[in-house]
Amino acid sequence: MSQYTHVLAAVDLTEEAQQVARRAAALAQASNAKLSLVHVVEPLTFAYGGDIPVDLSEIQQQLQQQATQQLQALGDSIQVDEANRHVLTGSAVTEIHDIAEELGADLVVVGSHGRKGLALLLGSTANGVLHGARCDVLAVRVAD
Template identity: 35%
Template sequence: MSNYKRVLVAIDINAEYKSIIKKALSVCESPDKLSLAYIPMPTVYIQPYLYGMEYNAIDDSGRLKLAREELETIAEVSGISKENVHLRLGDAADEIKEIANEIDAELIVLGTHGRSGIKVLLGSTANAVLHGVKQDVLAVRIHDDS
């Protein structure tokens, strides 16, 4: 596999991500050409599932602050520059596509567990990213140890 000059790695900081970053580093020309992204869902999307909690019980700005700290720590441990860290609130697939275009990525790397109903082979986010992008997409299979 040829080395890519600019790679976007989309991870979920609350799930297995080390194997995804490792795979991305193996195909990227250099760690300084690798960008790391995490896109949490806005609270408004999950609020209906928080029955009984006050509407403002979960604060997106607080969640984003904690997520940025975690993402920057992951980047540092992985040898990725903090300038190449992207954190956005929104629909993961849409934001991944947008970031990839903004940074002129040649490759998007993301994880997939393949447990989401009809999308058994990929996963809903990986499947959504795959459609309509000009970049190559590498879906790294995440194996459950359970």
């Protein structure tokens, strides 16, 4: 295995995020690499297609705040400096690719559910990260 210099753990902040973060932390420690965390909050307009005639900005702001708090707790648990914790808004795949390149990450760690069948091997986000990344990607199988 090559020595990595910057490991980026892309987490979804579900219960399984702890598994992904711990694996990324172990890899970073083994390589004496910098470790960063990223979580992407998708805009509510992505989910609803802008069809709801309601201002969702307050709810979006609350989602950002919750994600920041959860990422802070996760970062604290694996000793990631606050400066290396990133909560972004946008398309998860695009934002993960962009931050990986911006940070100079040479390994992105994502979670994947071990479902049956080749098509279900990776979730859509993990699959998208894998296929568009300019660095190594590790898909950590998380418990269902």
